[in-house]
Amino acid sequence: MGKKVALDGNAAAAHAIRQINPDVIAAFPITPSTQIPMTVSSFIADGLMDTELVTVESEHSAMSACVGAAAAGGRVMTATAAQGLALMWEILYIASSMRLPMVTVIAARALNAPLNIHGDHSDVMGARDAGWIQLFCEDAQEVYDSIIQAIKISENKDVLTPVMVVMDGFNTTHSVEVWEMEEDERVKEFIGEYEPKYPLLDVSRKITYGAWAPPSEYFEHKVNQLTGIIRARPVVKKVGEEFGKVFGRSYDCFELYKLDDAEYAIVMMGSAAGTAKDVVDVLREDGVKAGLLKIRMFRPFPAEEIKEALGNVKVVATLDRVIPAGAYGSPLFNEVRSALYDAPKRPMVIDYIYGLGGRDIQPKHFKEVYENLQRIAKTGKIEKMLDFINIRGKWGK
Amino acid sequence: MAFLNDLAKRGERFAPGHRLCPGCGQSIIVRALLNITDYEIVIANATGCLEVCSGLFPYTSWCVPWIHSAFENAASTIAGAEAMYRVWKRKGRTDKDIKFVALASDGGTYDIGLQALSGAMERWHDFLYLCIDNQAYENTGVQRSSASPFGANTTTTPVGKVKRGKEQRRKDIMSIVEGHHIPYAAQASLHNWRDLMNKIKRALDTKGPTYINVLQPCCTGWGFPPDMTVEVARIAVETCAWPIYEVVDGKVKINYKPKKKLPVEEWFKMQRRFAHMLKPENKDLLGRAQELVDEHWEWLLKREAAGL
Amino acid sequence: MKIGEKVQWNELLTGGVIEDPGNSIDYKTGSWRIERPIWNKEACINCMFCWVYCPDSSIKVDKDGNMAGINYDFCKGCGICVKECPKPGALAMVLEADIEKKGMDVVFKETFGGK
């Protein structure tokens, strides 16, 4: 049996990593993920795990060493945030293109400038098309559970694609919560052994990784690569179910909260979903048919399922925690709206941006969003396609 | 010459059919690396001429495990592989004795890859970093690097109406490497195959990080006929523009001292990139170039004499 | 591993790896050559300098590790072997066009003399 512990999200990640005991970790400290490599280092120092920890001089080298280690053949993990993820960006594509399983824990944080060390999704959203599977977590429990599942997803022979497990900087990384930690042995058993497909260290095979592909070759490689992440869709679901059978907490690509008969829905990811659920409960008591769709798997984007889940809703608000300068619509908005384009009833969708650089979002803000959705449903008119939650000053006309 | 005959018998681990320019010395160096021992070797290759010419899909010239990731990260890539090897050894997944080598040109070493190299040396990974130094970014079309010598005419330091080539001296990478107090660092030249091979073997046999800087005359970028690659390297050493030496435990050992040190002009004469230096109006440049060569050479001699 | 123009995207290996070490021998660079080195076995002293310096692994080696000729499938005609050969009359560069015109035997005789 697992045991209840009161620890923050970073500690949850560190304990998951301890139980996974990967072969190699290459990491560089960056707020708010620093406690992960720190805690892992202390676990290693105390002999609680025997991972080779490569204390690299930058995140660029962290991801590069992860690529080298994963290609060599074995289980590889790292953790980072913000500028660190941005610095890894070049190599993220290489990890996914080489189809190297690995898990990176991200403490999602704002990007400079101005300097800000607090939570938002600017970093992860910048990496959304890097070919990695992205799992967003709401709380420490989900972080712990998702990291364990991510190993299995990433190493699945149909998938062989790296996974980012994302938690919100400070909101989750630094909030102490009560969650359930499973027994070491049972986690070990759940993730099983990993057989790398093309290990460099099997010197009898002499594999070449990373040859250059001219225009006559490159395109086919990229299409071939795509198959891995596409096949992750059912695998994420399956591993989530298996996890539920073993540990009693099941997962899917998303979570539907009171969405069955909902007329007004918020779609969002990450830690603030908890607050949204509370607001839904309050509104439901008042007879407002509010619901919530919390997306867990942003990549690959579960468009079909989302179309189905939101098909009967009247108005949808997507809440993004990133500011995609110059784009028509924030990432989540565009994905959701595009998924709904073919829905028979095609709900209206509006775009909200919240929480940049750690700005809080409170129940009253969610209430305002739901009120706006009701107004739109009633009048059939959208006044603002895009609005910002909890900023000083008015946006738009 | 039984030595070379014995080596030649063993067969090649770098296959022909690669696309390096005719006369390119990169493969001379790579063949020295792979021929001098029969160790199992895993290579991480930085982006550059060698990488694009030897691993061009669907072909590979490598008969050893080989990975190319990016330009600036050969050292951190090999560091990751070497860390995984330690796990394999510890857990009994392999009983093989494997050596790890990062290959990069001067661009991937002196410049964009310097941080990764420094980190990997400081962390004491057990690997050889072999820099194939052709003194410019040859792969992208002969742009200056911090390894380009003073005066060199490159595509980003072109000789024009007012500019006269590279205005700065080349970076002394060996001193930077030395600052990491690694057990073995050496500079070598491909013309002296025996010295080069000895150094490679010694580096591979040394535990911990090792570094070798090999001059690679680039006929295309430097401007000389392809059959002159070895000779251009030889004259670089005879002029002391490229001293060959080792730093072991912080002490310099010069491996070759020319009986009669040739003026650097002799080396410049062979190469288009220095043609302007030989014009009467650029006498000052030639003088300065000679000063820089002398300064470095005398500094090495002094260090060696003093046992430093 | 399947290679060539006709390979479809779904026939590539996972991660774009290449499983055939040294398969570049299927790509013949000999066609790049304008001049070729020719070898006179009689004069050769088997020092193997040509072998150690050849950038294209194109010096053939016999079972004793001696020089056994030139592999024209790959030799790019750089001329390094000729330049570095210490023995006069063992290696020489000749024009491919001359060989085509006059035939190898004539060119050989013209170059090295003798039989």
Ligand code: SF4
């Ligand atoms: S370098 Fe000349 S003498 Fe030496 S083996 Fe080659 S051909 Fe013979």
Ligand code: SF4
């Ligand atoms: S000409 Fe160049 S490529 Fe041809 S055999 Fe001689 S050294 Fe090798």
